[in-house]
Amino acid sequence: MGRWRLVLGILGVLVVLYGVVNLGLHIPIQTLAWVAVWLVAAVIIHQGLVSPIVIGVSSLLRRLIPDRGRRYLQAALIMAVPVTVIAIPMIYRQGSQPPSKALLLQNFTANLGLLLGVIAALCLVGYAMRVARDRSPARGGPPST
Amino acid sequence: MHPPGTAEQPTGTASGPPTRPRWWPSFSSTIRSTALTARLGRALAIAISISLVTGLLSLYQYEPWTWLPAPASPAWGYRVTQGVHVAVGTATIPLVLVKLWSVYPNVFRWPPFPSVKRVLERLSLAILVGSMLLQLITGFLNVLNWYPFPWDFVSVHHYLAYVVVGSVLLHIGVKLPDIRYGLQTKLPEGDVLTERPWNENPESHSIAGDLPAPVTPGISRRGVLTAAGVGIGIVVVTTIGQALTPLERIGLLAARQPSKGPQGVPVNRTAEEAQVSAATIAADWTLQIDGPRPYRLTLAEIEQQAVHEARIPVAAVEGWSIDASWRGLRLLDVVERAGGNANSHVRVVSFGVGGFRRSQIFGPQLSGALLATHLNGERLSLDHGYPLRLMAPNRPELLNTKWVSQIEVL
Numbered sequence: 104m105g106r107w108r109l110v111l112g113i114l115g116v117l118v119v120l121y122g123v124v125n126l127g128l129h130i131p132i133q134t135l136a137w138v139a140v141w142l143v144a145a146v147i148i149h150q151g152l153v154s155p156i157v158i159g160v161s162s163l164l165r166r167l168i169p170d171r172g173r174r175y176l177q178a179a180l181i182m183a184v185p186v187t188v189i190a191i192p193m194i195y196r197q198g199s200q201p202p203s204k205a206l207l208l209q210n211f212t213a214n215l216g217l218l219l220g221v222i223a224a225l226c227l228v229g230y231a232m233r234v235a236r237d238r239s240p241a242r243g244g245p246p247s248t
Numbered sequence: 249m250h251p252p253g254t255a256e257q258p259t260g261t262a263s264g265p266p267t268r269p270r271w272w273p274s275f276s277s278t279i280r281s282t283a284l285t286a287r288l289g290r291a292l293a294i295a296i297s298i299s300l301v302t303g304l305l306s307l308y309q310y311e312p313w314t315w316l317p318a319p320a321s322p323a324w325g326y327r328v329t330q331g332v333h334v335a336v337g338t339a340t341i342p343l344v345l346v347k348l349w350s351v352y353p354n355v356f357r358w359p360p361f362p363s364v365k366r367v368l369e370r371l372s373l374a375i376l377v378g379s380m381l382l383q384l385i386t387g388f389l390n391v392l393n394w395y396p397f398p399w400d401f402v403s404v405h406h407y408l409a410y411v412v413v414g415s416v417l418l419h420i421g422v423k424l425p426d427i428r429y430g431l432q433t434k435l436p437e438g439d440v441l442t443e444r445p446w447n448e449n450p451e452s453h454s455i456a457g458d459l460p461a462p463v464t465p466g467i468s469r470r471g472v473l474t475a476a477g478v479g480i481g482i483v484v485v486t487t488i489g490q491a492l493t494p495l496e497r498i499g500l501l502a503a504r505q506p507s508k509g510p511q512g513v514p515v516n517r518t519a520e521e522a523q524v525s526a527a528t529i530a531a532d533w534t535l536q537i538d539g540p541r542p543y544r545l546t547l548a549e550i551e552q553q554a555v556h557e558a559r560i561p562v563a564a565v566e567g568w569s570i571d572a573s574w575r576g577l578r579l580l581d582v583v584e585r586a587g588g589n590a591n592s593h594v595r596v597v598s599f600g601v602g603g604f605r606r607s608q609i610f611g612p613q614l615s616g617a618l619l620a621t622h623l624n625g626e627r628l629s630l631d632h633g634y635p636l637r638l639m640a641p642n643r644p645e646l647l648n649t650k651w652v653s654q655i656e657v658l
Contacts, residue, residue: 112417
């Protein structure tokens with residue numbers, strides 16, 4: 104395994120250098136500085152803002168919502184994130200393009216609402232089925248969580 | 249059990265990890281595990297590999313090598329590869345976010361910079377995370393025709409891809425023992441991933457021996473993977489309709505709705521953007537053909553000779569595509585009359601202004617190309633390139649030059 108690690112490491116560094124050298128050769132230095140600013144900003148915004156918010160929300164859920172219901176709420180939120188992340192820039196840009204491009208013509212706010220509604224409904228049905236199953240006499244009464 | 253000799257060397261002992269400030273963040277959730285991260289990482293590695301291959305294919309389509317002309321068959325080739333590139337890239341955005349969430353406690357290892365090796369690793373991770381996020385975000389913004397960044401998208405997207413891929417290779421090399429442990433361990437049984445490295449954590453299998461699987465009171469690790477998979481699946485299904493026509497109707501998050509374009513095909517670059525107006529096209533407009541035997545064709549002659557029909561999908565670099573029927577002259581016939589042949593390199597020039605004013609075509613695409621006058625049974629609209637546009641099979645939309653004014657047999 105040690106040899107593989109070394110090969111992957113060296114190859115990785117060489118490929119990174121190839122990219123960096125070509126960026127340097129093909130992009131003006133001032134423009135490249137902007138790329139670096141965006142790159143650093145992406146790390147700071149994600150690690151310093153987005154992640155703490157997610158951790159904060161999940162910690163709050165852990166304190167406030169009982170385990171059984173929380174599972175379904177967590178599932179719903181995890182499913183909602185990909186959809187929302189993709190929809191937000193589209194909502195911001197909808198209607199900004201000439202109609203002949205057939206681009207961003209939809210009402211993405213409504214579409215996002217519809218998708219989130221479907222996700223919420225699915226998880227609610229799942230939760231209701233779980234509650235009903237736990238209450239069923241055949242199961243010998245509800246579990247603690 | 250975590251193997252010995254992973255990238256993370258002990259910075260303390262099993263009995264006593266290094267002292268850290270009381271305010272230092274700690275993570276108690278049992279949901280995170282190297283077993284979970286390794287599975288997410290595997291999916292990510294597959295996605296990045298697909299994006300790299302399809303991205304390089306697109307680059308080759310835009311700048312084919314003289315000794316290896318771009319093929320014309322299958323006509324839907326670029327439609328598939330670029331559709332996959334954009335769909336996988338879009339799906340990778342949430343996938344990366346989940347992967348980063350799964351390892352977030354690692355940011356808070358104590359001490360943060362114990363050795364030069366660790367500092368270098370952190371730096372390489374910052375480059376990996378930053379370049380990956382930048383690559384995905386700007387790629388998605390390009391799909392939306394949104395350019396809030398002050399650089400040429402194509403060049404930076406191309407060369408930054410090597411930074412991303414190289415950083416991933418380096419990361420895999422560094423983490424190989426952890427990846428092996430993660431993939432070999434059953435998902436519910438894997439050690440909990442906290443801010444404390446496994447070799448400093450008294451509750452890790454490596455130190456405590458056989459342990460029962462950690463209890464996950466909320467959602468299970470399997471649940472996280474399933475929910476993330478369903479969420480990403482919804483994104484793919486609701487965006488892919490811009491390339492996969494039968495799914496266009498459920499494309500709730502599809503940026504383009506190809507069938508809503510004029511004449512059933514969207515326009516990438518409008519006549520207004522190319523500064524072309526009906527007034528620009530003079531009544532005595534002619535097509536200039538340069539070569540060993542130069543000549544001109546009038547609009548009437550072109551329309552008289554436009555009898556060849558072909559079904560050629562329109563496929564754009566932004567990932568959208570749609571099948572279309574075209575009518576026009578065979579470009580090769582026009583080239584041969586000027587003294588060229590199927591082996592010629594031909595430059596097609598537009599009277600539009602700005603990027604992609606001219607393109608070169610040669611090899612199989614030349615033989616299969618039309619100088620189109622009609623789209624889906626109607627005379628080309630101005631936005632689609634009236635009076636004449638190039639249309640070749642398996643060729644990116646932007647290279648199918650619109651508003652053609654001149655053909656040069658090189």
